[in-house]
Amino acid sequence: EVQLLESGGGLVQPGGSLRLSCAASGFTFNNFAMTWVREAPGKRPEWVSAIGGNGDSTYYADSVKGRFTISRDNSKNILYLQMNSLRAEDTAVYYCAKDGGALRFYFDNWGRGTLVTVSS
Amino acid sequence: DIQMTQSPSTLSASVGDRVTITCRASQSISIWLAWYQQRPGKAPKLLIYKASTLGSGVPSRFSGSGSGTEFTLTISSLQPDDFATYYCQQYTSYCTFGPGTKVDIK
Numbered sequence: 001e002v003q004l005l006e007s008g009g010g011l012v013q014p015g016g017s018l019r020l021s022c023a024a025s026g027f028t029f030n031n032f033a034m035t036w037v038r039e040a041p042g043k044r045p046e047w048v049s050a051i052g053g054n055g056d057s058t059y060y061a062d063s064v065k066g067r068f069t070i071s072r073d074n075s076k077n078i079l080y081l082q083m084n085s086l087r088a089e090d091t092a093v094y095y096c097a098k099d100g101g102a103l104r105f106y107f108d109n110w111g112r113g114t115l116v117t118v119s120s
Numbered sequence: 121d122i123q124m125t126q127s128p129s130t131l132s133a134s135v136g137d138r139v140t141i142t143c144r145a146s147q148s149i150s151i152w153l154a155w156y157q158q159r160p161g162k163a164p165k166l167l168i169y170k171a172s173t174l175g176s177g178v179p180s181r182f183s184g185s186g187s188g189t190e191f192t193l194t195i196s197s198l199q200p201d202d203f204a205t206y207y208c209q210q211y212t213s214y215c216t217f218g219p220g221t222k223v224d225i226k
Binding site for chain 2: 037044045046047050059061095097100104105107109110
């Protein structure tokens with residue numbers, strides 16, 4: 001059974017940083033691209049960033065480009081999202097999701113999410 | 121950027137009803153469309169990908185159709201577990217989600 005467990009969310013001041021982690025199990029981690037999707041209160045889900053199975057290919061939404069960095073440790077089956085220069089509009093539940101394959105950009109398994117709140 | 125719209129935004133229905141939700145893309149996305157179900161406080165769950173392919177473990181009362189710019193999700197006989205919000209998502213150019221359709225109890 002695929003399991004994805006996010007951690008690292010919390011309250012941070014504008015301009016601050018946070019690193020999210022997603023521990024994966026139940027599948028061959030390095031065979032699949034992984035993604036972060038966020039959902040602000042009352043809004044539709046928004047794709048944030050994706051990374052290929054071997055970590056060489058990374059992609060970002062324009063709203064986070066230059067501020068967020070996605071990475072993965074295939075030896076530990078963990079996905080990361082380093083978030084810098086955080087803004088109020090980054091407040092959301094952040095989900096990690098397993099790609100349907102190699103950067104197909106649909107997502108067949110999701111974690112439960114971790115809440116990030118950016119506020120002074 | 122590809123924009124996604126859905127109709128209706130809210131749909132009131134009863135158990136056993138046939139329900140249809142429409143999703144439109146601002147330009148052709150071929151068949152690169154997925155549908156998700158989201159219950160309150162939970163993560164989205166994949167129902168359908170490639171416009172009409174059922175996700176693993178998804179009941180056969182769910183079906184998808186369409187290509188190009190217009191797509192539909194149909195629930196043939198609404199069950200109590202199906203009262204939720206449904207999102208379409210294009211994945212021909214990164215990905216974009218639609219605004220959602222909330223299915224509630226009539």
